[in-house]
């Protein structure tokens with residue numbers, strides 16, 4: 001069966017299951033390039049990841065994608081599928097964290113008619129069977145219950161699946177890609193994740209870098225904005241002060257958050273180019289932890305230094321921090337590792353007034 005570029009997005013049994021073949025199918029000759037091209041920008045870590053995944057895509061190796069939320073794990077999984085020999089088969093995704101434990105078994109393995117209370121009278125094909133000839137993407141695999149891990153391990157070892165309530169196993173042929181933000185080795189050491197399953201999933205493991213460590217954030221922001229232009233109906237550009245602010249923020253929600261903030265800023269802005277103030281305004285309605293200390297100090301340490309920043313960036317950074325700390329100057333000073341008097345001086349220099357003093 002040939003799946004075409006016509007999207008078929010089907011949700012079965014709830015939001016945690018996605019089945020589609022919507023990734024645009026390029027001509028065979030440039031399949032590999034076209035699938036990964038939008039993901040390969042100027043960051044060397046990303047370039048290495050793309051290079052490895054492009055090579056591995058052609059194999060049947062199980063691939064484990066590791067990375068914080070919003071770093072693009074599902075996007076990469078789709079690119080691997082699109083660049084693989086299985087690209088004409090289905091791409092079936094299950095989020096193991098969002099599905100109730102009692103449902104995961106029948107979702108994955110299917111069930112025979114009347115196998116349990118509430119089972120379909122006609123039985124159901126599980127996702128593993130649905131992925132036959134294609135790719136099964138198990139997102140948040142680290143959250144899969146241990147009992148399911150054992151069953152999945154058997155399926156991977158024997159390449160056949162036995163639906164709940166059935167006696168006869170059914171042969172299946174699929175490629176598995178899994179993703180997690182968890183440290184699976186640490187979980188395996190604590191016996192929360194089966195080590196033998198980890199080995200099975202781990203044909204190739206890659207870590208997608210968090211956005212705050214990527215050197216191509218400006219390029220990525222421009223691409224995300226370009227994609228938004230057709231929706232908004234005008235040319236979208238970033239002013240230099242917006243670019244500098246974006247490069248300094250911590251982005252705990254990674255590319256997902258950057259995309260959301262840029263979209264909001266683009267809608268809010270009435271100037272030709274998006275300014276730092278538009279980014280700030282968009283941020284205010286979102287996550288508050290943008291300026292928090294680094295998760296891994298090695299990469300992140302210099303993110304909240306105001307001293308060397310250009311004036312408009314310094315003002316934006318200070319304002320964000322003050323708002324985040326509910327205008328508590330001591331907390332803000334701690335964040336910038338400086339004295340309270342320095343914060344007051346900078347507030348005066350930048351014309352920043354505490355809201356409760358505005359009326360007095």
Ligand SMILES: Nc1ncnc2c1ncn2[C@@H]1O[C@H](COP(=O)(O)OP(=O)(O)OP(=O)(O)O)[C@@H](O)[C@H]1O
Pocket residue numbers: 038039067068069070071072073074075076139181224255256257259
């Ligand atoms: N390199 C990229 N280029 C364009 N958009 C991207 C990129 N990486 C991620 N995104 C966008 O960010 C959002 C999150 O991506 P995705 O769902 O693949 O991340 P994830 O790591 O799987 O997240 P989660 O762990 O929360 O499921 C999506 O809207 C996706 O289109």
